Amino acid sequence: MAFIELKNVSYKYPYTKEFALQNLSCSFEKGKFYGIIGENGGGKTTLCNLIRGLIPHFYLGKLTGECLIEGKDIRDWDTAELSSKIGYVFQNPFTQISGIKSTVFEEVAIGLENLGVPKDEMIERVINVCEQLDIGHLIKNNPNELSGGQRQRVAFASIIAMDTETLVIDEPTSQLDPEGTENVFKIINTLKHSNKTIILVEHKIDLIAEFCDEILVMEDGTVAFAGPTHEVLTKRELLQHEASIPEVAKFGLAMEDAGKHLSSIPVTMDEAYRLVKERKGR
Amino acid sequence: MIEIKNASFKYPNGFTALENINLTIKEGEKVAIVGQNGAGKTTCVKMMNGLNRPFEGDVIVDGVNTKDVTVATIARKVGYVFQNPDEQIFNSTARKEIEFMPRYYKLSEEEVKQRVDYAVEICDIARYMDTNPYEIPYPIRKFVAIAAVIASRPKYIILDEPTAGQDLHGTQVLGAMVDKLTKDGITVITITHDMEFAVRNFERVIAMAHKNIICDGTAQDVFWNEDVIADAKIKKPAMGELAKRLGLDGKILFCDELVKRL
Numbered sequence: 428m429a430f431i432e433l434k435n436v437s438y439k440y441p442y443t444k445e446f447a448l449q450n451l452s453c454s455f456e457k458g459k460f461y462g463i464i465g466e467n468g469g470g471k472t473t474l475c476n477l478i479r480g481l482i483p484h485f486y487l488g489k490l491t492g493e494c495l496i497e498g499k500d501i502r503d504w505d506t507a508e509l510s511s512k513i514g515y516v517f518q519n520p521f522t523q524i525s526g527i528k529s530t531v532f533e534e535v536a537i538g539l540e541n542l543g544v545p546k547d548e549m550i551e552r553v554i555n556v557c558e559q560l561d562i563g564h565l566i567k568n569n570p571n572e573l574s575g576g577q578r579q580r581v582a583f584a585s586i587i588a589m590d591t592e593t594l595v596i597d598e599p600t601s602q603l604d605p606e607g608t609e610n611v612f613k614i615i616n617t618l619k620h621s622n623k624t625i626i627l628v629e630h631k632i633d634l635i636a637e638f639c640d641e642i643l644v645m646e647d648g649t650v651a652f653a654g655p656t657h658e659v660l661t662k663r664e665l666l667q668h669e670a671s672i673p674e675v676a677k678f679g680l681a682m683e684d685a686g687k688h689l690s691s692i693p694v695t696m697d698e699a700y701r702l703v704k705e706r707k708g709r
Numbered sequence: 710m711i712e713i714k715n716a717s718f719k720y721p722n723g724f725t726a727l728e729n730i731n732l733t734i735k736e737g738e739k740v741a742i743v744g745q746n747g748a749g750k751t752t753c754v755k756m757m758n759g760l761n762r763p764f765e766g767d768v769i770v771d772g773v774n775t776k777d778v779t780v781a782t783i784a785r786k787v788g789y790v791f792q793n794p795d796e797q798i799f800n801s802t803a804r805k806e807i808e809f810m811p812r813y814y815k816l817s818e819e820e821v822k823q824r825v826d827y828a829v830e831i832c833d834i835a836r837y838m839d840t841n842p843y844e845i846p847y848p849i850r851k852f853v854a855i856a857a858v859i860a861s862r863p864k865y866i867i868l869d870e871p872t873a874g875q876d877l878h879g880t881q882v883l884g885a886m887v888d889k890l891t892k893d894g895i896t897v898i899t900i901t902h903d904m905e906f907a908v909r910n911f912e913r914v915i916a917m918a919h920k921n922i923i924c925d926g927t928a929q930d931v932f933w934n935e936d937v938i939a940d941a942k943i944k945k946p947a948m949g950e951l952a953k954r955l956g957l958d959g960k961i962l963f964c965d966e967l968v969k970r971l
Contacts, residue, residue, distance in 0.1 A: 466876050468849070575870070604943070605943055606745065677964060687968065706971075
């Protein structure tokens with residue numbers, strides 16, 4: 428059984444006319460790394476809000492269809508209980524950071540505090556996570572005085588610290604430089620290896636291509652394409668949708684257009700290199 | 710022309726963010742600033758509109774030293790779009806937000822409309838005009854903040870991380886915006902972590918690291934200099950990286966260049 432399953436879900440935020448999700452069906456299995464891509468306004472964040480139970484528990488509005496987490500309908504979950512199963516990293520770190528804590532250490536510990544984790548364990552977990560995310564040197568700083576990129580890492584750390592089975596992550600790297608971005612992806616990838624389920628909304632398609640097992644392309648509140656990463660990202664039709672494809676895939680398609688076919692369309696740099704070498708050798 | 714001369718900047722807590730910066734940006738240029746988080750990019754551009762005053766050295770905008778005038782005076786010339794739109798937006802609809810500066814300048818109704826229409830078209834946000842900015846998705850809200858600055862019609866526009874959170878469409882709108890604004894005589898300076906965006910849309914690229922500028926030139930100068938890439942912790946655009954791995958010379962950065970060479 429899929430860990431999370433959505434069946435014909437439609438949802439409208441309160442006081443709005445248009446549906447944010449329309450007849451959406453998809454499922455997520457345990458231990459896999461999913462990338463969600465697609466145009467802004469296509470429903471990516473709304474889908475995250477639903478999986479995390481913010482819809483319907485915080486955002487009212489009109490929800491139809493079924494959203495099952497471990498077989499139990501989202502309407503029947505207690506949100507506190509759900510929060511210890513599914514961690515959610517918000518899109519905007521400026522929103523996520525509580526603003527009420529005066530040090531990074533306390534900010535990262537906030538979720539653990541609420542869960543009632545013993546003090547020694549809490550300290551150890553916070554310090555480990557801060558080291559992992561390269562904010563160890565900032566633990567005494569005020570989170571409200573950090574740069575955008577640093578704040579984003581603090582917000583991320585506070586969720587990782589909670590060690591939930593599933594992580595829903597909405598654009599964790601939008602404020603980060605390329606190196607910071609790659610580090611975050613590497614951390615997410617190690618989480619995957621500890622058998623966590625990861626649902627990541629991200630525009631950085633080159634990294635999605637490298638790390639994700641499966642991809643969902645969202646458009647107009649529903650899933651336009653879904654499947655294994657390579658299969659989805661090499662679809663030429665994707666170019667006509669408002670989703671980007673990796674630069675190397677565009678390169679593969681451009682080679683085809685120039686009559687210089689590679690034996691398949693690459694989605695990662697390593698693959699592109701291999702395919703060009705192979706073509707030269709032919 | 711914006712001139713930064715031997716400028717250093719310290720935050721009130723004593724942290725030195727910039728050390729002896731020298732930089733000249735001429736009218737009509739398209740300039741991208743790249744570099745690691747914490748390199749001083751935002752601190753540097755905030756000196757250009759007077760939000761930050763140099764601790765040592767001078768910043769001169771069209772012959773006026775930013776030390777001698779108020780931020781409001783410089784802001785008429787140099788518009789700055791914050792990294793986080795929520796630090797900037799304060800009106801109840803996108804329209805009010807965008808009309809705010811033209812009305813503050815007491816322009817005629819016709820001029821207000823003209824400026825708002827111009828900004829809204831460039832930012833592609835017509836359908837959100839009567840919406841509360843906080844009900845507009847974050848990436849589109851960033852366009853509301855940009856439109857508000859465009860409508861104030863500065864000579865220089867500084868965009869701080871405009872590509873963060875943008876989808877393909879948003880990035881394309883930004884690319885077209887850079888062209889349109891510079892064509893209309895407005896200088897565009899942007900900070901970005903999106904190397905593909907920098908390469909595609911900007912003629913001049915500045916790499917920052919260690920509280921200073923370490924390279925200032927064309928995209929080829931910056932992205933084919935391995936020392937600069939390592940120091941500024943930036944990334945070679947994908948086509949450049951592939952060309953490098955394949956051992957091709959010619960400082961390739963674009964797909965069509967690479968396809969032609971193979």
